[in-house]
Amino acid sequence: MNQNRGLDREDILHAILGAGLKPLPFSFYSRDTRTVACELLGTYMVRFSPEGTVCGRVVETEAYLGREDPACHSARGPTPRNAVMFGPAGRAYVYFIYGMYYCFNVTTEDEKTPAAVLLRALEPVAGIELMSRRRGTREIKKLCRGPGCLAQALGIDKEINGTSVVDGPVRFYPPLPHDLPGEIAVAPRVGITQAADWPLRYYLKGNPFVSRP
DNA sequence: GATTGGATCGCCT
DNA sequence: GGCGATCCAATCG
Numbered sequence: 001m002n003q004n005r006g007l008d009r010e011d012i013l014h015a016i017l018g019a020g021l022k023p024l025p026f027s028f029y030s031r032d033t034r035t036v037a038c039e040l041l042g043t044y045m046v047r048f049s050p051e052g053t054v055c056g057r058v059v060e061t062e063a064y065l066g067r068e069d070p071a072c073h074s075a076r077g078p079t080p081r082n083a084v085m086f087g088p089a090g091r092a093y094v095y096f097i098y099g100m101y102y103c104f105n106v107t108t109e110d111e112k113t114p115a116a117v118l119l120r121a122l123e124p125v126a127g128i129e130l131m132s133r134r135r136g137t138r139e140i141k142k143l144c145r146g147p148g149c150l151a152q153a154l155g156i157d158k159e160i161n162g163t164s165v166v167d168g169p170v171r172f173y174p175p176l177p178h179d180l181p182g183e184i185a186v187a188p189r190v191g192i193t194q195a196a197d198w199p200l201r202y203y204l205k206g207n208p209f210v211s212r213p
Numbered sequence: 214g215a216t217t218g219g220a221t222c223g224c225c226t
Numbered sequence: 227g228g229c230g231a232t233c234c235a236a237t238c239g
Contacts, residue, residue, distance in 0.1 A: 099232030
C-alpha cells in the first residue's frame with residue numbers, strides 16, 4: 001500500500017491538485033460502460049466541500065448497462081429518479097436507498113444509452129479526519145468500504161445528483177505513475193435479484209479495501 | 214391513496 | 227448467517 005508508493009497518503013492529494021493534474025474529461029465517460037468501470041479502478045475520486053477536501057483511490061466498481069440490463073434503474077424507462085442516466089455522460093447519478101444510505105454513480109455512454117457505473121469502494125487517501133467524522137469510525141478500512149459508506153464518508157447526498165464529475169463537487173483524476181492499478185478481478189454484482197449472475201463487478205485483486213473480495 | 218421492496222449497513226447470535 | 231432500521235420511488239388501483 002502506501003508505504004511502498006513513495007508518498008504519504010495526504011501527500012498524494014497535493015501531488016494531484018498541486019501538479020495541476022486535470023480531471024478525467026467527458027470523453028472518458030462517453031464510452032462503453034464496462035470499459036469505464038474497469039478504467040475507473042486506480043483513479044482518484046476527490047470530493048470538494050465547504051468542510052474540506054477528501055480523496056480516495058477507486059478499488060471497486062459495478063457496471064449498469066441501461067435498458068437491456070434488468071438490474072439497472074433505467075431498464076423500465078425514464079422516471080424522475082433515474083432522469084440523469086438518460087442525459088449525457090460524466091454526471092453524478094445519486095439515489096437514496098434503504099431509508100438511510102445514498103449510492104453514487106457516474107453516467108456513461110450517451111443520451112440513447114441510460115447507463116452508469118456504481119462506485120463501491122475506495123482506499124482512503126486524504127482527508128481521513130473528515131471522513132472519520134462523517135462515518136463515526138476511525139477504522140480506515142471501514143471508511144469507504146461499500147457504496148453507502150463511501151457516500152457517507154464523502155458527504156454525498158441528493159444535492160450531488162446531476163452535477164458534473166469534470167468540474168463539479170466530485171471529480172476523478174487519473175492514476176499516478178507510482179500507483180498504477182494491478183490485476184483486475186471480475187465478479188457478479190452485489191445485492192441485486194435481477195441479472196444476479198452477470199459478471200459486471202470489477203475490483204483490484206488483493207486490495208484490502210474492496211467490500212467483498 | 215396504499216402497498217411493497219430495495220445497487221445497504223451494523224449489530225446480533 | 228439473520229435481521230432491523232427507516233424512507234421513498236415505483237407500481238397498482
